[in-house]
Amino acid sequence: MTSFPLTRDVPSTRAVFNLAWPLTFKALMLHGIVVIDAWLVSSLGESAVAVLGLSASIAGLLLGLIVAFSNATQIRIAQAFGSGDKVFLKSALLAGLTINVAVILVGLAVLAFAAGPAIDALAHDAWIAEQARGYLSVFAIVILAEAVGQCLTGFFNGCGDTRLPALSYVIAVPINITTSVILIHGHFGLPAFGVQGAAMGSALASLVQVGFLALVLLRTRRDLLQTPGWRNGTFAASLKRHLVFALPIAATFASATVAMNVCGLIYATLPVTQFAAMTIIMPWVQVAGTVGMCWAQATGIMVGQMLGKRVDPEDLETFLADAWRVALLAAALVACFYAAVCLASPWIYADLAPATQATLLSFLPILLVLPFPKGSNAICGNTLRAGGDTVYVMHVFVWSQWLFRVPATAIMVLWLDLPVIWVFSLLLLEELVKFPPFHLRVAKGTWKTGAPDD
Incomplete structure (x- = not known):
């Protein structure tokens, strides 16, 4: 356990604010994407909004798992950063990234088999079911991108740089809005993709955001990735230790997300x-x-x-x-x-x-x-x-x-x-x-x- 000298210092509310506002800004931008998509799609009528709600409830299960494991990785990264151990830091980053990608690949495989029957059972009509399938097929790109992006976000947050992930959303959100408007309604001679256009805009924005974070990581922390050795001797051992640490923390976040999306599926009826x-x-x-x-x-x-x-x-x-x-x-x-x-x-x-x-x-x-x-x-x-x-x-x-x-x-x-x-x-x-x-x-x-x- 890390030891600290005795102190009677009481942090000010300003200190809490300085820590909280980048987290708040990023969270607002993340949730704002969903609000923006709902607003853009609302011009197509209630059935189109229902497509978005049904699709988001299903995709949200996987996105919730990403956020859950990324939160655990963020804590692990913070521990490694505080220790000053580059091997620990590299192990935490790559183990977290491996877990995120593995969880999502399994999740997408399950989604490919189970999403169709779930949509047919919950959709109000055949048109909503068809549109929801199309939306999810495109939104799978967003899910894959977020598996990497949320882990990189956890890395920068854990290292104390909470502003950089917030900046990535500043870049991504305008791209999402502009692209979605064009593709939903078919401006500039492009086809009108309707609800699927919102998914395409989100996919492009997610790829740009992940690319930005990955580029910054490679330019500023290339030496970290080249550090030899692993925290627990081998990568497999480090991966197992990271998973053991992450599961209890992820369980709380995952439970909340799964419960919310199960309720969302019930709302669909x-x-x-x-x-x-x-x-x-x-x-x-x-x-x-x-x-x-x-x-x-x-x-x-x-x-x-x-x-x-x-x-x-x-x-x-x-x-x-x-x-x-x-x-x-x-x-x-x-x-x-x-x-x-x-x-x-x-x-x-x-x-x-x-x-x-x-x-x-x-x-x-x-x-x-x-x-x-x-x-x-x-x-x-x-x-x-x-x-x-x-x-x-x-x-x-x-x-x-x-x-x-x-x-x-x-x-x-x-x-x-x-x-x-x-x-x-x-x-x-x-x-x-x-x-x-x-x-x-x-x-x-x-x-x-x-x-x-x-």
């Missing part, structure tokens, strides 16, 4: 107007929610550093109280943003049916409350992880998802046929289910005695 409304609002929920989530992630990093320095528990409480106050302010800003989106939906999505626009507006009361318990739970979860209570956090997430949200969604949609507002309310109810176990665990205070492992 809703009437087209209601499913279109859910498809449109969910990316907005994710986009705005990243503000609170990234603040909580940065808070957790600071807590972990303070625990490693053996800071006095009173100073930990002071820092956490300040961070919590800012988290509540962030939640209020997110609620205002949700209100603006819902109230402006008749103008933002003017081409959609009045019933779809009315459904979007009905989500407003839930969205005004959701950011507060969600942001507070995020502070708790990241604080507990920093204190080494990772298994408890995993249990809270996994059981609230698979014993409550997923079965409740299935019951409401598939058996009770309830209005979509009841289904959407499960986002808030899930946070309320997690609220007591998270806050009671933080109040217990055992996390204050924890310290990050090497």
Whole structure:
């Protein structure tokens, strides 16, 4: 375990902000791609939006696995970077990259066999099923590119350069928007590919982004790739050690992503107007929610550093109280943003049916409350992880998802046929289910005695 001198320093909220804003910016750009695609496709009508929602739910399962393993690699990279061991750093990078690519190749093989029957079972009609197949066939390029790109992003973040991955999205997003507009509607004499045009724009943008990160890596860290030797003696041993480290961390992220996309597949059985409304609002929920989530992630990093320095528990409480106050302010800003989106939906999505626009507006009361318990739970979860209570956090997430949200969604949609507002309310109810176990665990205070492992 790395030792630190005793200190009573309490990081300022500005220090947390400096760590959080690049993470927030990148996350906003990443989720913004989905929002942009939904907005561009909305001009083609509810059926086209349904195609995007169905396809995104299936592809999201694989993208979630990429993000899950990349988050674990990011922690491993940070450990290696802090140690100054180039062999460790190279081993972590190449092992993480190998795992990402292997997981996605297996996932795409499964997708090739299983996606067709799933689409046929969930699509509202033959046209939606056909378009979803075409979208996924192109979007496979995005999935492969992200397998490499997310690992490279984890490498740069772990080395402390959080701005470079954010810059890669600054380059990629304009390409995605411009290309998608041209290919969806067939401008400049090109064919109008419709929904598949959105996938083509995303594929081109992802390839450009990965190319940028790979080029920077080769130009700035070529010596790292040429470093001889492996952390655990052989590459196979290093790969196994990395996988053992990554699996528990990836399980939490993977469970959340799989649960979200399973619910998305269930949403696909809703009437087209209601499913279109859910498809449109969910990316907005994710986009705005990243503000609170990234603040909580940065808070957790600071807590972990303070625990490693053996800071006095009173100073930990002071820092956490300040961070919590800012988290509540962030939640209020997110609620205002949700209100603006819902109230402006008749103008933002003017081409959609009045019933779809009315459904979007009905989500407003839930969205005004959701950011507060969600942001507070995020502070708790990241604080507990920093204190080494990772298994408890995993249990809270996994059981609230698979014993409550997923079965409740299935019951409401598939058996009770309830209005979509009841289904959407499960986002808030899930946070309320997690609220007591998270806050009671933080109040217990055992996390204050924890310290990050090497």
